[in-house]
Amino acid sequence: MPKQKSSPAGRQKPQGYQKPDQEFGQKLLNLSRVARVTKGGRRFSFRATIVIGDKKGRVGVGVKRGKDVQFAVEKAIRVAKKMLINAPMTKEGTIPYEVYGKSGSSIIFLKPAPAGRGIIAGGAVRAVCDLAGYKSIIGKIISRSGNKLNTARATIEALKKIRVQEKVAQEKVVKEEKPKKKAKLKKS
Numbered sequence: 371m372p373k374q375k376s377s378p379a380g381r382q383k384p385q386g387y388q389k390p391d392q393e394f395g396q397k398l399l400n401l402s403r404v405a406r407v408t409k410g411g412r413r414f415s416f417r418a419t420i421v422i423g424d425k426k427g428r429v430g431v432g433v434k435r436g437k438d439v440q441f442a443v444e445k446a447i448r449v450a451k452k453m454l455i456n457a458p459m460t461k462e463g464t465i466p467y468e469v470y471g472k473s474g475s476s477i478i479f480l481k482p483a484p485a486g487r488g489i490i491a492g493g494a495v496r497a498v499c500d501l502a503g504y505k506s507i508i509g510k511i512i513s514r515s516g517n518k519l520n521t522a523r524a525t526i527e528a529l530k531k532i533r534v535q536e537k538v539a540q541e542k543v544v545k546e547e548k549p550k551k552k553a554k555l556k557k558s
Contacts, residue, residue, distance in 0.1 A: 394422040396447060397497040399518045404435060418442035419519045421494070422450045423501025429529070430454040431498070431522045457529045463505030470512075471528025474520035477513040480528050482506070494522040502529065 400419040405412040415435045420443065423429035432450025436442030460466055464482040471478045478495060483506040489499050491509030499507050511521055 394424050394428075394451070395501055396420055396422045396450075397501060398443065399431075399494050399497060399522060401439065401442070416442040418446040419522070420446040420450050421497045421501055421522055422447060422454075423498075423503065425501060425503035427457050427459055427503055428454050429457055429498055429502040429526070431519070431526055433519055453526075455526060455530055457502040457504075458532045458534045459503065463503070464507050465504070465529075465532055466534065467532070469528045469531050471524040471526070471531065473523035473527055474515065474517065475513055476511065476515045476517060476520035476524040478521065478524040478528050479510045479512050480525070481508040481510075483508045494518045495525050498522055498525040498529075 398418065398420055400417075402417050403414055404417050405414050407413075415437055416439050417433065417435045418439070419431070419433045421429065421431050430450040430453040432446040432448070432453060434442055434445035434449050436445050458465065460482070462485045464485075465480060466482065468479070468481045471480070480495075480499075483490060485506055487506040487508075489496055489504060489507055489509075491499055491507065492511065495509035495511060499509060509525070515521065
């Protein structure tokens with residue numbers, strides 16, 4: 371019988387066992403304890419803000435509350451999966467042109483960077499761009515807001531604004547195919 375590998379807890383793993391690959395990478399942006407005041411006192415819960423992405427152009431932000439940290443994180447991941455967007459990317463792994471995004475009081479500026487430059491951004495902007503799969507991008511938080519959730523959402527809004535040439539060409543073709551209705555003249 372072939373020797374099986376043992377895990378630190380002493381449980382035996384089958385020989386062909388591999389850890390299942392996660393479809394999405396994730397980054398916890400913020401975890402805060404929030405309170406709800408009731409007649410009997412305060413009820414505490416946790417709010418988790420998470421960014422998920424597959425590093426191939428899909429990225430999403432989710433925020434949810436739960437009684438326990440683990441529940442809050444799991445719920446936030448579920449919400450983020452529902453909010454996924456496709457982030458457009460050039461062959462060099464950057465964006466095609468400069469773009470702004472706004473959410474709440476957060477204003478974000480994203481700019482393409484030369485190949486090999488890396489992700490030059492801070493905080494939530496870096497997390498979103500990294501999990502989206504960008505290799506070279508410059509990001510700047512223009513507002514003075516320190517709110518990580520609004521900063522992440524503003525970055526997503528900026529990425530939504532980017533239109534790729536192929537997509538624009540398809541939209542033009544669809545518009546040209548629709549025949550215009552001729553106005554009928556009324557006889558008086």
